[in-house]
Amino acid sequence: MTKILTLCVLLFCCELCAGQKGSTGGESYLQMIVRKMDKRGYKVVSLSRLLAEFPTPDEPINFDAPLEQLLPKLVAGTKINCSVVGQTILFNLADTTKGSSIFKDLLGKVTGKNNEPLVGVTLTILGSNGYAYTNASGSFRLAVRSFVTRVIVSHVGYATDTLNLSNKIEQSIEMTPAPQGLDQAVVVAYGQTSPRTNTGSVYVVSGVDAGREPSGNLLDGLEARVPGLSISQVNGVAGSERKVLLGGQHSIQQLNQPLYVIDGVPLGASGIWNSIGTGSAQGPGGVNPLNFLSPENIASITVLKDAAATAIYGNRASNGVILITTRTGEAGPLRLSANVNDGFGKVVKTSPLLSTAQFLQLREEAVRNDGLTVDSSHVPEAFGVNGWNSTGQTNFQHTTIGGQAFVWNAGLQASGGSTGNTFFLSGQLHRESTVFPGASFDQRVSVYSHLRSQTPDGKWQLHFSGMYSSETDHLPVADYTAYELLAPNAPAFTKVAGQYPWGTPPLSFVNILALANNDYTGSISTLFGHLQVQFRPNKHFSLEESVGFDGVLTNEQAYQRIAGQDPAFGPTGQLTVNNNKYSQLLTETIGRWKGKLGPGWFEGLLGGSWQQRTTDYSSLQTSGYPNDLSLNAGIGATQFLQADSSAPYRYAELFGRIHYDVARKYLLDASFRRVNSSRLGPKTPIGNFWAVGGAWVFSEEPFLADNRVLSFGKLRGSFGTTGNEPLYENQFAEVYGATAPSRGYQRQQGVQPVTVANPYLNWEQNYREEVALELGFLNNRLLFSAAAARSWTTNQLIISTAGPVAGLPGFLGNQPGIDVENKALEFELQADRIAVGPLRWSSSFNLTVPRNVLVRWPGLARSNYASTYVEGHSLSVSPGFHWTGVDAKSGLYTFQTNNANGIPGPGDLRPDAGFDPQYYAGWDQKFRLGNWELDLLFDWRRQRGVNPLVILARQNPPGAQGGQQLSNGPVEWLNHWRSSNDVSKQQLLTSGGSPVALAHLKAWLQSDAYSIDASYIRLRSAGFSWYFPEKLKTRLRIQGGRVYIRGQNLWTYTRFPVTDPETQDPTVLPPLRMVVAGLHLSF
DSSP: OHHHHHHHHHHHHEEOGGGOOOTTSSOOHHHHHHHHHHHTTOEEEEEGGGGGGOOOOSSOOOTTSOHHHHHHHHTTTSSEEEEEETTEEEEEEOOOSTTOOSSOOEEEEEEOTTSOBOSSOEEEETTSSOEEEOOTTSEEEEOOSSSEEEEEEEETTEEEEEEEEESSSOEEEEOOBOOSSTTSOEEETTEEEOTTTOOSOEEEEEHHHHTOOTTOOGGGGTTTTSTTEEEEESOSSTTBOEEEEESSOOOSSSOOSOEEEETTEEOOOHHHHHHTTTTSTTOTTOBOTTTTOOGGGEEEEEEEOSHHHHGGGGGGOTTOEEEEEEOOOOSEEEEEEEEEEEEEEEEOOOOOBOOHHHHHHHHHHHHHHTTOOOSTTTOGGGTTGGGOOTTOOOOHHHHHHOSOEEEEEEEEEEEEEOSSEEEEEEEEEEEEEOSSSSSOEEEEEEEEEEEEEEOTTSSEEEEEEEEEEEEEEEEESSOGGGGGGSOTTOOOOSOBTTBOOOOOTTSOOOOHHHHTTSEEEEEEEEEEEEEEEEEOOSSSEEEEEEEEEEEEEEEEEEEEOGGGSOGGGOOOEEEEEEEEEEEEEEEEEEEEEEEEETTEEEEEEEEEEEEEEEEEEEEEEEEEESSHHHHHHTOOOOEEEEEEEEEEEEEEEEEEEEEEEETTTEEEEEEEEEEEETTSOTTSOEEEEEEEEEEEOGGGSGGGTTOSSEEEEEEEEEEEEEEEOOSSTTTTSOEEEEOOGGGSGGGOOOEEEEEOOOTTOOOEEEEEEEEEEEEEETTTTEEEEEEEEEEEEESEEEEEEOOTTSSSSEEEEEETTOEEEEEEEEEEEEEEEEEETTEEEEEEEEEEEEEEEEEEOTTGGGSTTTTTOOTTSOTTOOEEBOEEEEOTTTOOEEESOOOTTSOOOGGGOEEOOOSOEEEEEEEEEEEEETTEEEEEEEEEEEEEEEOHHHHHHHHSOTTSOOGGGOOOOBGGGGSBOOSTTOOOSBOOOOSSOOHHHHHHHHHHHTBGGGEEEOOEEEEEEEEEEEEOOHHHHHHHTOSEEEEEEEEEEEEEEEOOOSSOTTTOOTTSOOOEEEEEEEEEEEO
16 A cells, blocks of 8 residues: 555656746757657656756657667666556656665566476566566566566567566466577577577577488488588498588598587597498498487487587587487476387389390490400300300399388387476387398387476576487398399309309309398497586576586497308308497586676676597407308307507587677677697697677668568678597507508518607688578568578698608698688578468478689699699599590590590590589478378489499499409490491490400590589478377377378489489499388377
């Protein structure tokens, strides 16, 4: 009652200033404010003695601006407080005496949709400098100057709201999560932001989108979704590596893979992952380092590209950063969900191989062209030698890679908890077989948990995430794809007298069924954990301590059995066993402060990090086993080759960042990282990396306040530095390694030099700059962005050739004069929540136009890299002869040359076309009609690629007899020159007996024919779902359910010959087309 009486007295003492006149007889500034606000429908109440407190402004005031921009300008530089109650604006003098206010503080609590407390919510009094933050329990205390105050409530990831709040009772505010758009929460390095206030190049893919693919590989879910990110499969074998380039190729010889960070812990085991599986069909790239992650446990993936977003990671961010955030629990009752799917996979694209008639026709034609007789000595395959049948027909493409792979995935998740304690638990099983003959597969079993707990007062918080994965690979020791080239009329593979036939000279052949006896078994155990403890003593300051761990333990066994080898060579059994171990321990301490500073909001962090990694390699190769029983038992070996190594790796780092926001209109970021790394020479162990970024949200300017078309506009830019360090440990030191016994004294194992001491070994230095324009239309339902990025890398780490008496082929060192530049134009267009009657439609299109250039390399022409790179061109461009076609009269390849014989020489070398993409794009479509949903993702690439016909001709020219009778080829071989005036793409055939034809063929293999168009459009991903209606869910007593069909690599349009344009190599397995059907239920 007293407070109400006080307010009445205050209002009684106030007067409307519209009736007051100044001493000069004119209108006072306060009266002008009253008049202007009255036109806008607001009533101004003020004490008459405040007339003198309103000085005439130095510059005109825009009275049509929004109140949150206008009112602070009206009282700037005065002792006047301003508050808004409904349509009334109240001006009064600010109290400077502590405790003299007649109004009690405004108290309340802010929660999310599940009643969970929200920490760090900003509450700002409209038209005043007053503000408050919520603490760890979601509570706040805000000093006010009226009983009802207009307050702006904002938080990253939630919709901003302006509320009229009373201080009579404690307020309870529930914030609504922001829709997918400018205000959604975005995880960045050491924090969160939103697209509206972000100054860097950041792109987010939800865990739902990234985890849909049947392959179970997280990177497959990123393909075609992120501008500037290029992902391609190395081969189609389950669990194999993906080639990932973010912003182009920056380093000539060192790592070009982005840094992966999982829940704040950098994934540093790239070396060990690249060594796993190299003795199997997975190939020399090894396995993918993200194989241990189950996509169902991922909440979001954030791709950081420019310096403003990545520089805080310093020496490991030269190739960009990919942040992976795992799922967390939500407060509430226990929730369960289960997902299971099953399906199959087939090879995407291969050209048909020659039939027996076509194959023998080419063999005989090649012999005749060489002036030889077609008989059993020159074409033994056609004359029944050693059981070969000239009419026999076996489709070895079907035998080797024509099988059907099976995919099976099952997962179970549980979450729940109270306001202060939440949990999330899950377990997954993923199994994928191969298309090769025999029982080969890749299987992953994983468990994951996340726990969050906080004290009742909210000052202490604890977060823990942990996962364990066990992956088992049972694969062939080699990719069977190359064996599809076996002559189609080869004899049967079945056993004769208990032994597989391999043929006899001159028709010894590879027995594909016998190769199944050579197998590879690998087991990979991965353990990951992250613990973070946070202390928040007040609304401004917080202190965090975190500990991270990840470890990998592998065991690999590769068997070369006698039954899997040609008995003509007197083989013995061989077993290679690799036991590798990797562990990383990380500790970080971070202090944060945020609050009002001057005209804007300031957020800053300062932290320190210490890391230690240890990688232990152990390899034992045993050979000489007299039979396969001895090999299986591990006894009877006569030769042993042991190799062991241990590589410690240590970091000590200091990092920090500041963010300054003025009226959500002018944004500034700055970050740095100072690193001390054990991979560098003792003379240069420390590196400093930094970046600055800024943004102007011009849509917040008064001149655009009433714009109904443009709802958002931002111009941002950044510049900074990052680094790239040597790929392996101890490259700066003089290191010796074990030799093979054959090279040692009296065939004993010895040591040999591996590296040369270089105390000045340093980082590769990467500089980045970017400008971008971001626009929103129609209340941000249509978003457009355009970015221009440029980066250049200097101080390249290059292996230089050592002298002939050095004892090793080369040594690693920095080359300051070598510069590699990458430029890109990136565009994105998003349409969200478009309604056409009952149909809901969302679409996203992105386009990247990259350019890579080796700007300079002093002394390149005199180096051993002169035949590999060309200054002023892309790193994928190399010198070659210019091929001009096939001469219609002679049938030989022709080239641009001044040589009389038509065969080019060293003086005719010129840059080829390279293999860089000219542009690549992705188009994601989602349609929802009632309970039905359809999503489509198209991948479009305009690019050059490796000519598979050149690869095959290098292995075995068309028409020639190949080793192990791998002589067959694709139907494209039929397009060759046969007689005068023929127009063809390939020259006349030769079996190897024509020196002239071989010389022209050899020049063609070194020409720009190696680079051809490899463009394609692919339906990368598609899904069709039916969601259970409410009546069915009620009947089944479940919270949700859906039945779905999903496909991967379903359709491809391309003119690329022989094989798939993504993998390009005809001797490796192409990607698989996969289709699964599944059921997802939640309880």
